[in-house]
Amino acid sequence: xxxxxxxxRRYRESHEWALPTDDGIRVxxxxxxxxxxxxxxxxxxxxxxxxxxxxxxxxxxxxxxxxSDLYAPVGGEVLAVNEALFDSPELVNDDPFGxxxxxxxxxxxxxxLEELLSADEYxxxxx
Amino acid sequence: xxxxxxxxxxxxxxxxxxxxxxxxxxxPVEFDSIQTEHRAVREAAGVFDVSHMGQIHVTGPxxxxxxxxxTTNDVSRLAVGDAQYAAIxxxxxxxxxxxxxxxxxxxxxxxxxxxxxxxxxxxxxxxRWIGYRNDLDLEATVDNRTDEYxxxxxxxxxxxxxxxxxxxxxxxxxxxxxxxxxxVDGVECWTARTGYTGEDGFELVVPxxxxxxxxxxxxxxxxxLGARDTLRIEAxxxxxxxxxxxxxxxxNPYEAGIGFAVALDTEFVGxxxxxxxxxxxxxxxxxxxxxxDRGVPRHGYDVTNTExxxxxxxxxxxxxxxxxQPIGLGYVPVEYAEPGTTLRVVVRGQSKKAxxxxxxxxxxx
Numbered sequence: 274x275x276x277x278x279x280x281x282r283r284y285r286e287s288h289e290w291a292l293p294t295d296d297g298i299r300v301x302x303x304x305x306x307x308x309x310x311x312x313x314x315x316x317x318x319x320x321x322x323x324x325x326x327x328x329x330x331x332x333x334x335x336x337x338x339x340x341s342d343l344y345a346p347v348g349g350e351v352l353a354v355n356e357a358l359f360d361s362p363e364l365v366n367d368d369p370f371g372x373x374x375x376x377x378x379x380x381x382x383x384x385x386l387e388e389l390l391s392a393d394e395y396x397x398x399x400x
Numbered sequence: 401x402x403x404x405x406x407x408x409x410x411x412x413x414x415x416x417x418x419x420x421x422x423x424x425x426x427x428p429v430e431f432d433s434i435q436t437e438h439r440a441v442r443e444a445a446g447v448f449d450v451s452h453m454g455q456i457h458v459t460g461p462x463x464x465x466x467x468x469x470x471t472t473n474d475v476s477r478l479a480v481g482d483a484q485y486a487a488i489x490x491x492x493x494x495x496x497x498x499x500x501x502x503x504x505x506x507x508x509x510x511x512x513x514x515x516x517x518x519x520x521x522x523x524x525x526x527x528r529w530i531g532y533r534n535d536l537d538l539e540a541t542v543d544n545r546t547d548e549y550x551x552x553x554x555x556x557x558x559x560x561x562x563x564x565x566x567x568x569x570x571x572x573x574x575x576x577x578x579x580x581x582x583x584v585d586g587v588e589c590w591t592a593r594t595g596y597t598g599e600d601g602f603e604l605v606v607p608x609x610x611x612x613x614x615x616x617x618x619x620x621x622x623x624x625l626g627a628r629d630t631l632r633i634e635a636x637x638x639x640x641x642x643x644x645x646x647x648x649x650x651x652n653p654y655e656a657g658i659g660f661a662v663a664l665d666t667e668f669v670g671x672x673x674x675x676x677x678x679x680x681x682x683x684x685x686x687x688x689x690x691x692x693d694r695g696v697p698r699h700g701y702d703v704t705n706t707e708x709x710x711x712x713x714x715x716x717x718x719x720x721x722x723x724x725q726p727i728g729l730g731y732v733p734v735e736y737a738e739p740g741t742t743l744r745v746v747v748r749g750q751s752k753k754a755x756x757x758x759x760x761x762x763x764x765x
Contacts, residue, residue, distance in 0.1 A: 338430075
């Protein structure tokens with residue numbers, strides 16, 4: 274099975290992605306991760322205004338069969354939370370790189386983004 | 401120890417199944433998605449490979465006595481083609497395992513039984529039967545046939561029509577907990593109208609070597625152990641190792657809500673202890689609950705009262721695909737067991753409101 278790995282963003286080994294946008298850095302989990310989890314039924318995320326540190330847990334994603342911690346690919350202040358996931362957690366399965374995004378973080382250190390894996394490196398990891 | 405594999409491991413893998421270890425077996429946990437499989441069983445039909453379940457065959461002049469001594473239900477009520485749910489208990493009345501006992505056609509003029517212990521327990525169960533047979537000086541042959549039979553569960557409102565199409569024999573004439581021999585594509589299968597989903601359906605005991613022939617004819621959504629678990633939780637059914645576990649969670653049948661499977665007027669291991677438990681009443685009971693706050697209850701989470709005092713533990717929990725609500729099972733003191741009682745469940749350090757519900761959570765057959 275092959276998984277979508279868009280090359281417009283960077284990746285953490287624990288299967289989170291980070292995408293720079295005009296406002297901040299958008300964060301979610303990968304296609305591979307949602308497939309491993311199966312049907313996502315619950316997402317727990319920080320509040321807007323909370324700060325998160327790179328490599329620290331920022332939330333939890335639960336499928337029917339598994340509970341999985343989420344790790345911040347970059348640190349900063351939480352600018353926005355995808356509240357649509359509270360009522361429709363299945364968006365994480367349906368569109369992990371788009372509608373299934375989780376957080377927007379602002380004020381991240383540029384070097385943190387560079388420490389992450391490129392799309393090619395992440396693709397090798399999940400191959 | 402290497403995992404045991406069901407006969408169709410390769411066929412399931414080709415179909416794209418994901419696998420998990422369960423009871424020492426490498427079993428399909430998910431074919432497509434748990435929710436898809438779950439809904440197929442509730443709305444149409446699904447088929448499960450449950451070849452990890454044990455099969456113990458007992459025959460001989462004292463076969464009925466041996467079965468009666470080691471299971472809690474009344475085996476003497478079984479005519480050929482009847483099945484019954486029973487617990488296997490120890491001297492203290494704690495559940496060792498739960499099982500379905502089938503009375504097969506007599507062999508050599510002697511009463512004959514097949515019973516199905518849970519995955520990974522077949523060897524210990526076989527030894528238990530041999531040990532008691534010898535101690536009680538009974539005449540019965542006890543064979544562990546777990547490796548000789550595959551087992552499939554065809555479940556759902558369309559299961560009967562589907563089986564009627566592919567099977568010779570009269571499976572659809574069976575009532576609940578009745579069994580008969582049917583033939584699928586020339587393969588003789590012992591078929592019972594039983595299951596573990598709360599839906600109508602059948603369980604087929606199939607010769608190991610013919611497993612593929614039969615499986616390929618049961619054309620409907622293949623389902624893994626993931627959906628099997630969500631379906632049985634909605635139906636309020638027990639899972640060995642979670643709702644009872646002799647080591648970590650010893651429970652008697654009254655606590656577990658299966659007192660209906662205990663026939664105190666028969667003689668069996670654990671009877672005296674259970675007669676006393678029945679007389680005295682139990683202090684804790686298994687209840688179903690629904691989480692009112694957001695979250696998913698999971699095995700091992702604490703249950704508290706509204707004053708945050710720990711009063712029990714979640715034994716099973718999930719997001720119910722049918723109800724789209726978080727539900728669970730757990731033991732609580734009887735004063736908290738009435739439906740409508742407010743409880744709290746501790747999810748990662750956060751106390752979440754829950755309410756005791758009647759089980760099954762859904763309408764069942």
